[in-house]
Amino acid sequence: MIEITSPGLLPPSIDYSAMESRQSEVRNKVIAPVFKRMGIIDQWGNGLKLISEELKKYPEIGFNWKEVGLSFQVQFIKLNFQQQELGQELGQELGQELTRE
16 A cells, blocks of 8 residues: 555545545645646646546556545555565565575
């Protein structure tokens, strides 16, 4: 999972239940105009919609957003991840290294 946390809550004008509907309110009034002039963003309020549309190409990746405490968080989650396999491989490698010493 990759998790991105941004300090601060969503502005009160944003309807949390309709986040993909291209609502727009700039949270950082310094960085946002710079990104717009640099061409990093094409218009306000379409970020989450673009991300969720793009992720339809990758059904193995889940996408969640939520407010946590006084911050806003997005998560990209690898669905059906088999963590124990990675742990077993690392454990075997570690065991081999320890027996060599």
